[in-house]
Structure formats: C-alpha cells, structure tokens
Amino acid sequence: MSRIEACPACASPALEPVWRVPSVPVHSCLMVDSEAEARAFPRGELDLVFCPACGFLFNAAFDPTVQHYSPAYEETQVFSPRFLRFLAELCEDQAAAYELRHRLVVEIGCGKGDFLVALAERTGCRGIGIDPGFRPERVASPAASHLTFVRDLYGPTWRRLAPDYLVCRHTLEHIGPVSAFLRTVRETVGERPETVVMFELPDLRRILIERAFWDLYYEHASYFTAGSLARLFRRERFSVHALRRCYDEQYLVLEARPAPGPTAPSLPLEDDLAETRALIAAFRSGIAAKREGFEERLAAWRAEGRRVAIWGSGSKAVSFLAVLGLGAEIAAVVDVNPHKRGRWLAGTGHRIVGPDDLPEVRPDVVLVMNPIYLEEIGRDLAARGLAPELVPMR
Numbered sequence: 001m002s003r004i005e006a007c008p009a010c011a012s013p014a015l016e017p018v019w020r021v022p023s024v025p026v027h028s029c030l031m032v033d034s035e036a037e038a039r040a041f042p043r044g045e046l047d048l049v050f051c052p053a054c055g056f057l058f059n060a061a062f063d064p065t066v067q068h069y070s071p072a073y074e075e076t077q078v079f080s081p082r083f084l085r086f087l088a089e090l091c092e093d094q095a096a097a098y099e100l101r102h103r104l105v106v107e108i109g110c111g112k113g114d115f116l117v118a119l120a121e122r123t124g125c126r127g128i129g130i131d132p133g134f135r136p137e138r139v140a141s142p143a144a145s146h147l148t149f150v151r152d153l154y155g156p157t158w159r160r161l162a163p164d165y166l167v168c169r170h171t172l173e174h175i176g177p178v179s180a181f182l183r184t185v186r187e188t189v190g191e192r193p194e195t196v197v198m199f200e201l202p203d204l205r206r207i208l209i210e211r212a213f214w215d216l217y218y219e220h221a222s223y224f225t226a227g228s229l230a231r232l233f234r235r236e237r238f239s240v241h242a243l244r245r246c247y248d249e250q251y252l253v254l255e256a257r258p259a260p261g262p263t264a265p266s267l268p269l270e271d272d273l274a275e276t277r278a279l280i281a282a283f284r285s286g287i288a289a290k291r292e293g294f295e296e297r298l299a300a301w302r303a304e305g306r307r308v309a310i311w312g313s314g315s316k317a318v319s320f321l322a323v324l325g326l327g328a329e330i331a332a333v334v335d336v337n338p339h340k341r342g343r344w345l346a347g348t349g350h351r352i353v354g355p356d357d358l359p360e361v362r363p364d365v366v367l368v369m370n371p372i373y374l375e376e377i378g379r380d381l382a383a384r385g386l387a388p389e390l391v392p393m394r
C-alpha cells in the first residue's frame with residue numbers, strides 16, 4: 001500500500017506532516033479471545049498529515065485492506081446511561097425537525113442498530129440499516145418489523161436506495177477516500193431535493209485543543225472540524241443547513257440536503273480554517289510535552305506503589321496504551337459493556353474486566369478515558385465500595 005499523496009477531501013497535494021506513530025493496532029474495537037491473539041494483532045502506521053487548503057487531517061499511511069469489520073466488532077456505547085440519554089436527545093431532535101412517519105430512513109454504518117431502532121420507535125419510520133457488524137439477536141423492539149438490516153459494507157451497490165432521510169453516525173471517520181464516499185452518498189440520495197442527510201462524527205477541534213493523542217488511531221483514517229466537514233459536503237453537492245457541536249464538544253452533527261452543484265458557506269461554525277491551522281501548529285509543538293506529562297504521572301504512581309486502572313476499553317485506551325507502550329503498569333482495563341468482559345485488548349493484551357471485577361483489583365487510580373462518564377463511573381465505583389482517585393483524560 002503506497003502513501004496517500006493528495007488530500008482525500010479536496011485533492012490538494014500540499015500537505016504538512018503533523019504526528020507519526022510507527023506501529024499501532026489496526027483495530028481497536030474488534031474483540032479477540034486470547035492474550036496471544038491480542039498481542040499478535042496486526043499493526044499499521046499512523047502518519048497524520050494536514051491539508052492547509054481545506055483543514056482536513058488524515059492518515060497518509062492508511063490501508064483499508066487491513067480493516068475487517070465483522071460481528072466481532074464491539075463499538076456500542078449503549079451500556080452507558082449517559083450515552084443512552086444522548087441517543088434519546090438526538091432522536092428527539094431529529095423527530096422534531098423532520099416528518100419521518102412511514103418515510104424511508106437509511107442508516108449507513110448502523111452498528112448494532114441502536115439509533116435506527118430508537119428513531120423507528122419514536123417516529124414510525126421505515127428503515128434499512130447497513131453494517132457488517134450488525135447482530136440481529138441484539139435487537140428486541142416491535143419497531144424492528146419495519147426495519148431491514150443488511151450485514152454489509154456500504155458502497156456503490158447501495159446507490160439506488162432513494163431514502164427520505166439518510167443517517168451516518170461515527171462512520172465517515174473510518175473511511176480513507178472521503179470525497180469518493182460522499183459522492184456515493186450523493187448518488188444514493190439522488191435528485192430528491194427534500195431528502196435530508198445527517199452525519200455525526202468526532203470533532204478534531206477538541207482533540208487538537210486538548211492534544212488528545214489517544215483520540216488519534218488507526219481505525220480513524222479521517223479527522224474533521226466543523227469547517228472542513230461542511231466544505232467537503234458543499235464541494236460534493238450538498239447544501240448544509242445545520243452544523244453543531246454536541247456531547248461536551250466531542251462530536252459534530254451536520255444536516256444537509258442535496259443541491260444541483262457545489263454550495264457556498266453560510267453557517268458561523270464553517271469559518272474555522274485560520275483557527276484550525278493555528279491549532280495544528282500548537283498541537284505539533286505541544287504533543288511531546290503532553291505525552292511526557294503522562295509518562296511522568298504514571299512513573300510517579302508506580303514509584304508510590306499505586307495500582308492504576310483504565311476505565312473504557314475502546315479505541316482511546318488502545319491508542320493511549322500503544323503510544324505510551326504500557327503493559328503491566330496498568331492493573332486492569334474496565335468496560336461496562338458485558339460483551340467485552342473476559343475478552344482481550346488488541347495490542348497490549350490486557351484482559352478486559354467488568355465493574356464487578358474491580359473489588360478484586362482494588363485500583364488506587366482510575367484513568368477515565370472519556371471524562372463525560374466521570375459521574376456515572378464514580379457512582380459505579382461507590383456502589384462497589386471503592387473510592388479510587390479518578391483522573392479524567394484531558
């Protein structure tokens with residue numbers, strides 16, 4: 001696989017190196033069944049480069065052929081009450097904005113179907129969900145009788161679906177050739193001006209501000225700010241009418257309709273190119289210190305004999321452990337998703353434990369990979385008679 005030499009969003013060849021990690025696991029949410037398999041997990045290179053012309057950041061060493069999304073992929077966050085509340089709010093918001101009853105909703109990358117099922121329950125829409133990781137046994141809702149799930153990767157085969165509403169959450173960032181992908185989405189929508197598309201994905205702006213290197217990993221080939229996302233949609237013949245940050249500024253939500261040709265920027269959040277360039281420069285100069293700061297804290301905890309656990313076994317944990325090369329320094333990796341308990345973390349081979357296993361581990365420090373869950377994690381620990389120091393990742 002050769003290096004990507006032009007911006008996948010705007011085709012500009014003038015790219016700037018930002019950050020490189022020579023060897024990281026190519027997947028972070030694929031569950032593995034043994035420590036040996038976890039340690040031998042395929043690795044790839046993270047070579048993040050920035051396009052100053054459009055504000056897009058991507059992995060120039062990304063090779064999609066090493067990615068294998070399957071039912072063994074555990075991305076769902078619905079075991080967190082905080083996340084469930086967010087999903088319900090998003091559903092409510094979309095139901096209020098658009099009339100979806102009896103309409104056809106298509107969800108690209110529907111995962112286990114959580115959002116599509118919730119939307120169908122709330123609005124009475126019909127729906128088609130497409131995802132290679134779909135698990136039919138996880139759907140238990142009467143609304144599912146109006147839904148069809150296809151265990152497949154979305155691509156040109158699905159361009160004739162003609163939906164009234166197309167949703168794609170936390171999927172675009174896994175795609176390398178983003179403009180080609182959006183062209184297929186535009187074809188799927190067709191010349192039906194009332195069709196709405198809604199995309200949700202992580203916001204690069206917060207990652208840059210916090211120098212959150214644990215939010216940069218192989219599964220995510222593509223990183224957008226509000227502006228670079230809107231610019232891509234406008235270039236690919238969409239008219240963007242809503243753009244916002246949500247979930248403590250961690251995610252972006254974009255809503256658009258098809259247009260006959262490229263469209264011009266009109267929303268306040270789009271004008272972020274100068275800010276993004278400055279944030280990239282600050283990230284580049286500040287990332288070494290950020291990393292060293294964590295190394296020093298971990299060394300201090302080790303010297304004090306304190307047991308450190310990580311809460312959250314998703315991509316953030318895999319990336320954090322890989323970048324810092326951590327192994328036995330971390331006593332446990334905890335996750336509330338019962339389907340992850342007893343499985344193994346790709347790369348370092350930590351065994352994933354559930355909250356109920358923690359009284360045995362007795363951690364002194366818990367690194368909270370996503371600070372938005374701080375409150376519920378504190379409650380979960382207190383309920384088990386534990387009061388370790390909680391350290392939110394920032």
Ligand SMILES: [Zn+2]
Binds near residue numbers: 010051
């Ligand atoms: Zn570009």
